[in-house]
Amino acid sequence: MIEIRNVSQRFAGPQGWIEALHNVNLTVPPGEVFGIIGRSGAGKSTLVRTINLLTRPTEGDIVVNGRTLTSLSSADLREARREIGMIFQHFNLLSSRTVFDNVALPLELAGMKRPQIEEAVLPLLELVGLSAQKDRYPSQISGGQKQRVGIARALASKPKVLLSDEATSALDPETTRAILDLLRKINRELNLTIVMITHQMEVIKQVCDRVAVLDAGRVVETGPVIDVFLQPRHEVTRALLGDVIAQELPPALKARVAERLAKGSGHLLRLAFTGTGVDQPVLSETIRRFELDFNILHGQIDEIQGQAFGSLAVLAGGDPVKVAQAIAWLREQGVVVEELSHVD
Ligand SMILES: Nc1ncnc2c1ncn2[C@@H]1O[C@H](COP(=O)(O)OP(=O)(O)OP(=O)(O)O)[C@@H](O)[C@H]1O
Ligand SMILES: [Mg+2]
Structure with missing residues (x-):
């Protein structure tokens, strides 16, 4: 369970303060795939970075599995962050490391020994369908495969929560579908809570249980995906839905x-x-x-x-x-x- 409580985020801009998030309140139930959608600049990345405190909110609290992250010491926060994995639009792999060694990295950093690392990494590569590619370098695999490496690496520290910031935005529609299917499978098999940031309603439609629509730093609509599709209330939601449901007549x-x-x-x-x-x-x-x-x-x-x-x-x-x-x-x-x- 993730609780975002009264979170506001202000940045100093050239013309004064930029309010990237304005009093955001959201609850992500455990085991759900929760989508956050919005236009460019709505505050999605800021919000997802706030969940693991990569960016500390100006106001408000983040509670993950009962622990208030915003009031932890830095040592406790480091520990708590191990329960939160993250994947990115551009995969963020190390080009000098093989697929195996990219996935192994968080475990090496945590001081795990080689035999235990192998024991942990090989099943993860199996899970994401990359066993045959384990000795290749990032330059030798496709975009979809790179994201599979990113997912396996995020899962290495056995997180309870996975944050995804536009993880499929750099992929073609078919590869996107395959990655979303993989995320859904992981969600079900590992009972992992997933927070999915996207600007594509198609992604929400395919994989999310619940959705929140963010506009100019505010949550303007939230609910089960099917309800929001049936009865979109906010004009931004309708505009975003236009991509998947024809809202306009020819x-x-x-x-x-x-x-x-x-x-x-x-x-x-x-x-x-x-x-x-x-x-x-x-x-x-x-x-x-x-x-x-x-x-x-x-x-x-x-x-x-x-x-x-x-x-x-x-x-x-x-x-x-x-x-x-x-x-x-x-x-x-x-x-x-x-x-x-x-x-x-
Ligand atoms: N570190 C920062 N310093 C100053 N302003 C920032 C910072 N990070 C984000 N912003 C501003 O906050 C607002 C929200 O940005 P954010 O990156 O969260 O949007 P987004 O919804 O992820 O957009 P996109 O879909 O383009 O990725 C923007 O106006 C952005 O310029
Ligand atoms: Mg963003």
């Missing part, structure tokens, strides 16, 4: 919809649903019950953490009273309905 369609709405005929709705809502013929049932005409403009069915998730833009035509009844009924069925009354 231009030609937009023009036609605007025309119909201007004539006062039709309601533009966004429907979002998960699980049973996806399987049940909710839409056709709605059309029958309320004698409506539903024109599906745009949509997609996807999967988030094994749960079906659908998002549709619909132009509903018919008696306005019946449209209102249909919306109420859809909501009773667990469908999130949002009226997009205007098209701009």
